[in-house]
Amino acid sequence: MNSVVKIFKIGGGIIDHEAELQEFLRLFSGISGPKILVHGGGKGASEMLRQLGIAPRMVNGRRITDAATLDLVTMFYAGKTNKQIVATLQKLGINALGLTGADGNVIQAVKRPVREIDYGFVGDLSEASVNTHMLHQFLALGLTPVLCPINHDGQGQLLNTNADTIAASVAKALCKQYEVELHFCFEKRGVLTDISDETSVIPKINLADYALLKESGVIADGMLPKLENAFDALQFGVEKVIIEHALYIDDTLHTTLCLT
Amino acid sequence: MNSVVKIFKIGGGIIDHEAELQEFLRLFSGISGPKILVHGGGKGASEMLRQLGIAPRMVNGRRITDAATLDLVTMFYAGKTNKQIVATLQKLGINALGLTGADGNVIQAVKRPVREIDYGFVGDLSEASVNTHMLHQFLALGLTPVLCPINHDGQGQLLNTNADTIAASVAKALCKQYEVELHFCFEKRGVLTDISDETSVIPKINLADYALLKESGVIADGMLPKLENAFDALQFGVEKVIIEHALYIDDTLHTTLCLT
Numbered sequence: 001m002n003s004v005v006k007i008f009k010i011g012g013g014i015i016d017h018e019a020e021l022q023e024f025l026r027l028f029s030g031i032s033g034p035k036i037l038v039h040g041g042g043k044g045a046s047e048m049l050r051q052l053g054i055a056p057r058m059v060n061g062r063r064i065t066d067a068a069t070l071d072l073v074t075m076f077y078a079g080k081t082n083k084q085i086v087a088t089l090q091k092l093g094i095n096a097l098g099l100t101g102a103d104g105n106v107i108q109a110v111k112r113p114v115r116e117i118d119y120g121f122v123g124d125l126s127e128a129s130v131n132t133h134m135l136h137q138f139l140a141l142g143l144t145p146v147l148c149p150i151n152h153d154g155q156g157q158l159l160n161t162n163a164d165t166i167a168a169s170v171a172k173a174l175c176k177q178y179e180v181e182l183h184f185c186f187e188k189r190g191v192l193t194d195i196s197d198e199t200s201v202i203p204k205i206n207l208a209d210y211a212l213l214k215e216s217g218v219i220a221d222g223m224l225p226k227l228e229n230a231f232d233a234l235q236f237g238v239e240k241v242i243i244e245h246a247l248y249i250d251d252t253l254h255t256t257l258c259l260t
Numbered sequence: 261m262n263s264v265v266k267i268f269k270i271g272g273g274i275i276d277h278e279a280e281l282q283e284f285l286r287l288f289s290g291i292s293g294p295k296i297l298v299h300g301g302g303k304g305a306s307e308m309l310r311q312l313g314i315a316p317r318m319v320n321g322r323r324i325t326d327a328a329t330l331d332l333v334t335m336f337y338a339g340k341t342n343k344q345i346v347a348t349l350q351k352l353g354i355n356a357l358g359l360t361g362a363d364g365n366v367i368q369a370v371k372r373p374v375r376e377i378d379y380g381f382v383g384d385l386s387e388a389s390v391n392t393h394m395l396h397q398f399l400a401l402g403l404t405p406v407l408c409p410i411n412h413d414g415q416g417q418l419l420n421t422n423a424d425t426i427a428a429s430v431a432k433a434l435c436k437q438y439e440v441e442l443h444f445c446f447e448k449r450g451v452l453t454d455i456s457d458e459t460s461v462i463p464k465i466n467l468a469d470y471a472l473l474k475e476s477g478v479i480a481d482g483m484l485p486k487l488e489n490a491f492d493a494l495q496f497g498v499e500k501v502i503i504e505h506a507l508y509i510d511d512t513l514h515t516t517l518c519l520t
Binding site: 048051071074075076077078079082083084086087088091095096097098100102103104105137141143152154155156157 | 308311312334335338339346357358360394414417
């Protein structure tokens with residue numbers, strides 16, 4: 001049997017709140033076995049862009065990453081956020097290793113082709129983007145990789161990449177060698193039947209349930225791409241996907257996604 | 261016989277000039293065998309501090325690193341500079357791994373004790389600060405560590421550290437296991453007898469020569485701490501220290517420091 005690797009993804013909702021981030025990291029440090037943390041951005045980069053007089057450019061709610069923005073988000077995600085997380089994990093006894101995709105060439109992205117919209121320096125991924133050999137070597141050394149949402153194209157260009165996509169791509173790439181559990185951590189206890197009722201968590205959703213929940217409109221908006229990513233990963237061979245609250249990752253109340 | 265590791269240190273004089281940095285990295289990528297790059301800061305961080313309205317605080321020509329400054333230099337050195345170097349080296353076929361001291365716990369610093377001056381979040385090092393085991397593992401994986409001047413104290417605090425000191429401490433720590441060559445790269449071809457004459461390079465300086473050159477005032481100012489660091493490293497067992505121009509690291513015109 002393959003050994004288990006647990007991949008956790010956290011986003012801006014946690015990163016933007018210092019005390020909550022610290023609490024998540026404390027819980028994460030208690031997770032046994034090989035693990036990987038993938039973190040997203042947060043509002044800090046946008047605030048600093050404004051302070052520097054660089055107006056965030058959004059099209060259809062998505063950020064356009066021009067050269068100045070890429071520079072700034074690289075500083076923020078790979079410099080500030082990533083290194084604060086790594087230093088905190090070290091304090092908690094976890095030998096964390098902060099990485100962009102360029103470090104150890106762990107993830108190579110492809111600049112998103114320009115169609116109707118030019119997203120700028122944004123990278124798209126496939127499971128072939130992930131250097132499973134190097135991640136395996138890092139895990140074998142007892143290290144906990146901490147991936148930030150900046151990758152490279154192998155030609156010297158850094159590229160901004162969605163953290164959910166990184167987490168799913170890493171999960172899909174590693175599942176040939178490991179039994180992979182993918183944890184999407186956010187500000188709810190899981191997929192809710194009633195968004196205003198925190199206790200209305202659906203404990204388990206399989207592919208058939210998912211089709212029904214989509215049809216009935218219970219799953220909508222921001223949850224849809226997350227679950228699309230998740231079921232795609234499951235169909236690719238990822239063992240289990242868990243949707244859970246970042247501050248209750250040690251709790252049994254969450255949503256488990258599986259194929260059947 | 262131990263295998264050779266070459267450690268190169270570059271500072272702001274190169275980092276601040278994009279074309280020169282690219283040329284140095286091209287030459288560095290051609291250096292054979294296991295190698296490590298240590299880079300300093302540069303003027304970019306100070307400029308951004310000014311843009312953000314954070315006035316650089318200097319005492320006796322040395323920067324005081326308060327919390328806001330630490331945040332910014334971490335972003336700049338560990339985010340922007342480090343990742344641009346790593347991405348460029350990847351393009352040049354070098355499997356670079358960008359690191360702060362917190363990553364893989366490779367370097368633990370001690371916050372400088374407050375005496376007459378409180379330097380703030382500045383870290384001091386000893387050779388015991390360096391995790392030789394982890395650096396050895398990275399080198400054994402064929403990786404080229406790229407160290408930026410940010411370390412941690414093991415208690416969750418990041419600390420700004422002089423890059424010359426990092427290079428010398430890493431050299432001293434690794435020389436138990438490797439034959440270490442330490443290269444200080446800057447904007448001159450070596451130690452000059454006449455600062456205005458680029459060709460007046462002293463090819464070799466031993467400890468006795470150094471004492472005489474200091475006494476006669478040929479070596480003064482900024483070169484003194486660099487050479488103090490260098491001879492300290494040699495006395496500790498580092499095989500060779502070379503002072504050279506960052507754009508001519510493939511050339512034989514440079515200053516070699518040795519004990520006898």
